[in-house]
Amino acid sequence: xxxxLKASPHGLELIDRARRRLGWNKxxxxxxxxxxxxxxxxxxxxxxxxxxxxxxxxxxxxxGVDWQVIAEMPEIDPNxxxxxxxxxxxxxxxxxREGAIATLLTQLKGDCRLVSVVGISxxxxxxxxxxxxxxxxLTQTLREQIAVxxxxxxPSFAMVxxxxxxxxxxxxEELQRDPALLVGSxxxxxxxxxxxxxxxxxxxxxxPDGEGGHRFKESIFEQFLxxxxxxxxxxxxxxxxxxxxxxxxxxGRYLARSHQCRLSGLDxxxxxxxxxxxxxxxxxxxxQQYLERAIAVYEGHPLALRAIAGEILAxxxxxxxSLYWSEFGAEIEAVExxxxxxxxxxxxDQPKIDRYSLTLRDLVKKRIETTFExxxxxxxxxxxxxxxxxxxxxxxxxxxxxTLIFDSPEEDQQKAFDTLLRxxxxxxxxxxxxRLGYRLHSLIRCVAxxxxxxxxxx
Ligand SMILES: Nc1ncnc2c1ncn2[C@@H]1O[C@H](COP(=O)(O)OP(=O)(O)O)[C@@H](O)[C@H]1O
Ligand SMILES: [Mg+2]
Numbered sequence: 001x002x003x004x005l006k007a008s009p010h011g012l013e014l015i016d017r018a019r020r021r022l023g024w025n026k027x028x029x030x031x032x033x034x035x036x037x038x039x040x041x042x043x044x045x046x047x048x049x050x051x052x053x054x055x056x057x058x059x060x061x062x063x064g065v066d067w068q069v070i071a072e073m074p075e076i077d078p079n080x081x082x083x084x085x086x087x088x089x090x091x092x093x094x095x096x097r098e099g100a101i102a103t104l105l106t107q108l109k110g111d112c113r114l115v116s117v118v119g120i121s122x123x124x125x126x127x128x129x130x131x132x133x134x135x136x137x138l139t140q141t142l143r144e145q146i147a148v149x150x151x152x153x154x155p156s157f158a159m160v161x162x163x164x165x166x167x168x169x170x171x172x173e174e175l176q177r178d179p180a181l182l183v184g185s186x187x188x189x190x191x192x193x194x195x196x197x198x199x200x201x202x203x204x205x206x207x208p209d210g211e212g213g214h215r216f217k218e219s220i221f222e223q224f225l226x227x228x229x230x231x232x233x234x235x236x237x238x239x240x241x242x243x244x245x246x247x248x249x250x251x252g253r254y255l256a257r258s259h260q261c262r263l264s265g266l267d268x269x270x271x272x273x274x275x276x277x278x279x280x281x282x283x284x285x286x287x288q289q290y291l292e293r294a295i296a297v298y299e300g301h302p303l304a305l306r307a308i309a310g311e312i313l314a315x316x317x318x319x320x321x322s323l324y325w326s327e328f329g330a331e332i333e334a335v336e337x338x339x340x341x342x343x344x345x346x347x348x349d350q351p352k353i354d355r356y357s358l359t360l361r362d363l364v365k366k367r368i369e370t371t372f373e374x375x376x377x378x379x380x381x382x383x384x385x386x387x388x389x390x391x392x393x394x395x396x397x398x399x400x401x402x403t404l405i406f407d408s409p410e411e412d413q414q415k416a417f418d419t420l421l422r423x424x425x426x427x428x429x430x431x432x433x434x435r436l437g438y439r440l441h442s443l444i445r446c447v448a449x450x451x452x453x454x455x456x457x458x
Pocket of ligand 2: 122125126127200201241
């Protein structure tokens with residue numbers, strides 16, 4: 001754990017609001033007393049500079065704000081690993097993907113070392129990786145499973161190094177100075193101790209190569225993956241998730257050692273099962289057809305369907321699919337017409353996902369936006385909470401979320417949080433030490449961030 005902590009700019013704003021609410025000035029003696037810190041320490045807190053962890057926590061505690069929301073995540077903290085979310089599928093209601101799982105298992109148990117799962121945002125890449133991480137056929141041989149999620153402010157190879165090597169090794173100056181040595185050490189570690197390494201959201205490490213493909217922004221990643229493919233006697237396996245196809249590695253010399261899985265939406269029967277797991281169950285043939293039409297329009301995209309399920313479950317529909325359809329069915333019908341116009345022959349013999357990829361991506365984004373707007377209209381505080389939570393990429397515990405709207409009455413805070421949870425805006429996730437955190441899917445986070453300035457104005 002980091003010994004010192006420093007407030008982020010956003011964190012300082014929250015602290016400032018909290019102390020004004022209490023009628024304290026910035027170095028109020030009551031505050032010093034309650035937090036049991038010196039004036040110099042409080043001054044350093046405000047600057048902001050790093051201060052001892054215990055002092056930081058008690059300063060935040062004294063004004064009743066969760067320190068986790070206030071602290072800035074250090075750039076290179078040997079313990080940043082604590083902040084790297086584990087992929088967790090314990091809370092996930094898994095359905096389908098039998099074909100993809102079987103193929104990937106065969107590949108990973110054979111000579112294939114590197115699997116990339118590619119598809120648009122929210123299609124289920126992380127979920128699939130998480131599912132594979134608990135697959136007995138893999139965990140028997142790859143006893144250790146390590147996940148690195150690059151959805152953070154400054155994704156870097158250091159994150160991979162820190163998760164593979166011991167903290168002290170990864171941080172030694174020699175390795176820091178010599179990227180080739182760092183890559184070499186990481187590969188040796190993978191060779192000597194077989195593990196399943198998941199690199200999640202690799203798209204953030206890529207940039208367009210000007211020829212329709214992508215390349216790594218930092219060449220060290222390419223060196224690492226190439227070295228991994230080349231290495232002799234490699235027992236470890238890597239699963240990469242990315243919105244974009246990976247660049248060709250090692251000039252295509254080890255094609256048999258890598259495999260790409262293009263992920264499309266869930267098939268209709270599994271998508272229906274997923275609705276059932278969300279406790280949205282059709283009570284009649286016609287209600288089943290409504291769900292099937294929504295599934296078809298969004299091509300089984302789980303995140304889009306989850307947004308719809310969250311609305312059907314909520315007030316005033318309370319799981320009544322017909323009632324929901326009577327109000328919003330027209331939205332689905334409009335998309336049906338649009339798709340019909342784009343594909344007048346109605347040829348269904350080809351998978352739609354590729355031809356519609358762009359459209360599907362736009363449709364899904366629109367669906368999330370619409371869901372957000374309706375949430376904000378029906379329950380503004382929940383909308384505000386969502387936007388405020390979107391500022392941070394880290395999962396927050398329940399209390400951390402509540403603190404974001406601490407100037408509202410406690411009952412309203414709870415209600416807003418529960419609304420987000422019930423409507424599936426939040427994804428529960430185990431964070432360090434078996435604590436339960438809640439994060440936003442990156443797509444929901446992006447949409448919420450787009451609305452933040454508008455909300456701030458209002
Ligand atoms: N096969 C599945 N079964 C159950 N839920 C799924 C499945 N695939 C995806 N989901 C859910 O859909 C949402 C989006 O999936 P996610 O894996 O985060 O997408 P991506 O990583 O492609 O952006 C998550 O809430 C996830 O739990
Ligand atoms: Mg993901």
